[in-house]
Amino acid sequence: MKETVRPGQHITEPAKRVPVVTDADVLIAGAGPAGVSAALAAARGGAKVCLLEANGCLGGVWTAGLLTWMFEMNQPGIPRDISRHLGHRGARIDGHDPNMYTYDIEEMKILLEEMCIEAGIRFQLHTRVVSCVKNGSGIDAVATESKSGRQAWRAKVFVDATGDGDLAALAGCGYDLGRNSDGACQPMTYMALVAVRDLETIRPFICFWDRGEQKQHKTVNYEAVRAFRSEIQRAGIAPSYSQTKLFQVRNNLMALMVNHEYAASAIEAADLTRATVHGRAEVHRVTKGLQKLGGGWESLQLVATCEHIGVREGRRIHGLYTVTQEDLASGRLHDDAVCKVHFGIDVHSTSAAKSKGQDDSIYGASMLPYDIPMRALIAQDVPNLLLGGRCISGDFIAHSSYRVTGTAAATGQAAGVAAALSAGLHTVPSKLQWMDIKKALEKITESEQEVRR
Numbered sequence: 001m002k003e004t005v006r007p008g009q010h011i012t013e014p015a016k017r018v019p020v021v022t023d024a025d026v027l028i029a030g031a032g033p034a035g036v037s038a039a040l041a042a043a044r045g046g047a048k049v050c051l052l053e054a055n056g057c058l059g060g061v062w063t064a065g066l067l068t069w070m071f072e073m074n075q076p077g078i079p080r081d082i083s084r085h086l087g088h089r090g091a092r093i094d095g096h097d098p099n100m101y102t103y104d105i106e107e108m109k110i111l112l113e114e115m116c117i118e119a120g121i122r123f124q125l126h127t128r129v130v131s132c133v134k135n136g137s138g139i140d141a142v143a144t145e146s147k148s149g150r151q152a153w154r155a156k157v158f159v160d161a162t163g164d165g166d167l168a169a170l171a172g173c174g175y176d177l178g179r180n181s182d183g184a185c186q187p188m189t190y191m192a193l194v195a196v197r198d199l200e201t202i203r204p205f206i207c208f209w210d211r212g213e214q215k216q217h218k219t220v221n222y223e224a225v226r227a228f229r230s231e232i233q234r235a236g237i238a239p240s241y242s243q244t245k246l247f248q249v250r251n252n253l254m255a256l257m258v259n260h261e262y263a264a265s266a267i268e269a270a271d272l273t274r275a276t277v278h279g280r281a282e283v284h285r286v287t288k289g290l291q292k293l294g295g296g297w298e299s300l301q302l303v304a305t306c307e308h309i310g311v312r313e314g315r316r317i318h319g320l321y322t323v324t325q326e327d328l329a330s331g332r333l334h335d336d337a338v339c340k341v342h343f344g345i346d347v348h349s350t351s352a353a354k355s356k357g358q359d360d361s362i363y364g365a366s367m368l369p370y371d372i373p374m375r376a377l378i379a380q381d382v383p384n385l386l387l388g389g390r391c392i393s394g395d396f397i398a399h400s401s402y403r404v405t406g407t408a409a410a411t412g413q414a415a416g417v418a419a420a421l422s423a424g425l426h427t428v429p430s431k432l433q434w435m436d437i438k439k440a441l442e443k444i445t446e447s448e449q450e451v452r453r
């Protein structure tokens with residue numbers, strides 16, 4: 001892959017007149033767990049909503065990333081709504097607690113589309129937000145690139161749910177990326193789906209499967225994780241991720257997690273390309289190696305690889321409040337809490353130095369359930385911009401806990417509610433009364449039925 005422009009060289013593009021596609025109340029960039037939840041919440045709050053997504057499906061890591069594995073989803077409102085719908089469709093395998101389950105990706109794709117259509121959200125796939133035009137310190141419109149060329153989208157209030165904080169960075173917000181001391185980020189993971197003819201033949205290597213009425217392990221079955229790693233090693237392969245996992249998604253379909261891509265930046269296309277190419281090659285190597293072992297592995301098929309490599313870390317945008325490691329240690333509560341986080345600190349090693357004893361992963365460090373305050377979702381530097389998902393305001397350690405999908409959906413939901421209120425009241429999010437946001441959030445959860453388990 002040759003560079004076409006040498007560092008230091010530039011071209012100047014001629015200015016263009018860009019057609020304005022729509023005027024919305026609320027525009028959301030990125031349709032992952034946070035973006036879809038923000039859009040649904042804003043639409044349920046009565047706003048005219050636009051949702052723009054770079055991939056060919058809604059759902060982000062849930063779908064294009066082939067994650068299949070949920071944490072913290074028993075949150076009131078949209079996270080529980082999604083969980084309930086998946087359950088009704090028979091598209092969920094439940095875990096030990098309602099926060100944790102695996103789901104069928106194709107059902108998730110269609111479910112999110114149906115929910116957004118029903119809510120009257122205007123969404124456009126294959127459409128990337130690439131710049132923004134400001135009106136003083138606020139955002140007036142964003143511009144996108146797609147097969148339609150360049151298009152402009154105006155709104156009163158914007159939500160950055162791109163995971164990587166693309167819109168906030170384009171609007172000039174301050175941000176942090178990676179660990180403070182050296183900027184190192186957690187690795188990316190290239191996910192895949194695999195199938196075997198008969199799941200029973202490889203059962204000891206599956207760390208999560210449908211046990212019917214039987215009790216699941218609290219998280220994953222680590223005996224199975226170790227046994228699976230030994231099988232990969234028996235095939236002559238040293239996997240880049242030591243916690244190799246196979247979990248059942250539906251019938252004989254499983255998610256395969258064996259890859260870590262280190263030292264790759266989420267905001268560098270060349271890094272994303274390298275990580276994707278390495279990740280895909282590793283997934284092929286592992287599946288072919290296992291097939292050669294024979295026995296239950298003989299029928300192993302690689303069914304699909306992810307459309308987008310799973311990115312754990314991108315920009316953390318500066319907000320009116322920064323969630324910190326100390327907040328986790330003390331279980332800090334806030335008057336303007338939008339959700340509670342129970343998931344622990346989970347920093348994956350930033351380098352492949354495990355064998356040299358330089359593993360810097362942090363897992364299971366002591367913490368107490370803590371609150372995410374509304375202020376962590378309000379951008380510090382741009383008045384009409386809210387944040388949802390993994391790009392909210394927090395430090396490196398706190399991010400490793402609140403980044404999981406249920407929390408991303410809950411913060412997205414709160415950002416959507418505040419955005420709709422702001423647009424309706426013609427004010428900026430920081431000027432809203434917390435009691436008004438709280439009431440609007442409660443309204444979203446009012447109609448929610450109890451999750452029967």
Ligand SMILES: Cc1cc2nc3c(=O)[nH]c(=O)nc-3n(C[C@H](O)[C@H](O)[C@H](O)COP(=O)(O)OP(=O)(O)OC[C@H]3O[C@@H](n4cnc5c(N)ncnc54)[C@H](O)[C@@H]3O)c2cc1C
Pocket residue numbers: 029030031032033034035052053054055059060061062064065067069070071072127128129130161162163164166167188189190309310311312388389390391403404405406408
């Ligand atoms: C490998 C991996 C394993 C994980 N394991 C778990 C787990 O087991 N359980 C769990 O609950 N969580 C897990 N997580 C964490 C969790 O999945 C993510 O942190 C969560 O998806 C964050 O949601 P999000 O909506 O903020 O971001 P994302 O899911 O990344 O969604 C962002 C969306 O924005 C779109 N986008 C980005 N830039 C633009 C742009 N400029 N214009 C338009 N669209 C754009 C992207 O295409 C994407 O669809 C894991 C994450 C990874 C990567």
